[in-house]
Amino acid sequence: MNIAFFSDNYSMLQSCIRILEQKNLKIKPTYFCSRFSNPIDFVDIPIKQIDIKLEYQNLIKEFDIIFSIHSKQIFPKELVEQVRCINLHPGYNPINRGWYPQVFSILYGLETGATIHEMDAELDHGPIIARKKVTQYSWDTSLTLYSKIVEAELELFEETIESIINKTYSTITIQEEGNIFLKKDFNSLLEIDMQEIATFEVVINKLRSLTHGKFKNAYFVDKETNRKVFVNIALEPEYE
Ligand code: 0FX
Numbered sequence: 001m002n003i004a005f006f007s008d009n010y011s012m013l014q015s016c017i018r019i020l021e022q023k024n025l026k027i028k029p030t031y032f033c034s035r036f037s038n039p040i041d042f043v044d045i046p047i048k049q050i051d052i053k054l055e056y057q058n059l060i061k062e063f064d065i066i067f068s069i070h071s072k073q074i075f076p077k078e079l080v081e082q083v084r085c086i087n088l089h090p091g092y093n094p095i096n097r098g099w100y101p102q103v104f105s106i107l108y109g110l111e112t113g114a115t116i117h118e119m120d121a122e123l124d125h126g127p128i129i130a131r132k133k134v135t136q137y138s139w140d141t142s143l144t145l146y147s148k149i150v151e152a153e154l155e156l157f158e159e160t161i162e163s164i165i166n167k168t169y170s171t172i173t174i175q176e177e178g179n180i181f182l183k184k185d186f187n188s189l190l191e192i193d194m195q196e197i198a199t200f201e202v203v204i205n206k207l208r209s210l211t212h213g214k215f216k217n218a219y220f221v222d223k224e225t226n227r228k229v230f231v232n233i234a235l236e237p238e239y240e
Contacts, residue, residue, distance in 0.1 A: 003064065007068075010042050031046060059083065065084050089117065092115060096112055100186050107209040113131060114156055115132075
């Protein structure tokens with residue numbers, strides 16, 4: 001069986017490949033990334049950069065299943081209608097479809113988790129094969145929540161991969177459309193308006209939603225020098 005894996009996230013793809021190897025499945029995998037990635041960053045994974053919009057007709061001929069493992073490309077309607085395309089999403093569909101789901105979950109107090117689903121022409125949409133919620137705490141930041149979500153995604157991948165290959169799974173379809181968050185929604189959060197009045201709860205939630213390791217997300221502009229000053233928050237619950 002010819003299976004394509006589209007990814008723009010090296011560590012996610014590497015973890016999925018490890019799972020495939022452990023299961024010793026009879027598949028012929030091919031790896032693709034988008035122009036948003038540099039194939040060199042995929043180190044040991046032989047990956048080819050392609051534009052899915054230009055190549056989808058060849059993909060239809062060549063592959064039985066196509067996986068999106070954090071691929072930054074939009075899959076064309078013709079492709080998802082003619083080949084079984086499966087998306088591994090770092091959000092709990094349909095609550096947080098789209099970009100950086102955990103950021104918006106923290107910000108708006110939404111549940112989150114991971115979903116593996118058949119793709120249709122809409123973003124992070126289509127019959128759900130399996131989904132898993134992840135527990136959130138008031139001290140989670142984007143990074144700590146994201147790490148738990150990735151773990152849940154890999155568990156889902158491991159639990160469902162055989163049934164996906166053998167097409168023995170069942171799906172559920174959710175009627176509600178849920179929420180979609182886009183990259184521009186994330187970008188619009190980054191500049192802090194120093195004159196805005198808010199409760200500590202709102203401020204702390206906003207800062208923890210934008211605190212993700214070394215990423216420079218939230219910032220204010222220093223009045224004197226006009227330089228951006230990046231802001232992260234450190235949170236530590238007491239021992240139980
Ligand atoms: O690969 P990925 O984890 O996922 C993203 C989207 O969230 C997902 O919905 C989509 N299907 C996929 C194609 O792209 O994204 P990443 O590796 O670029 O970022 C991982 C996390 O890092 C993100 O959830 C938030 C954080 N981050 C990332 C960047 C680039 C930041 O906080 N700031 C940033 O500038």
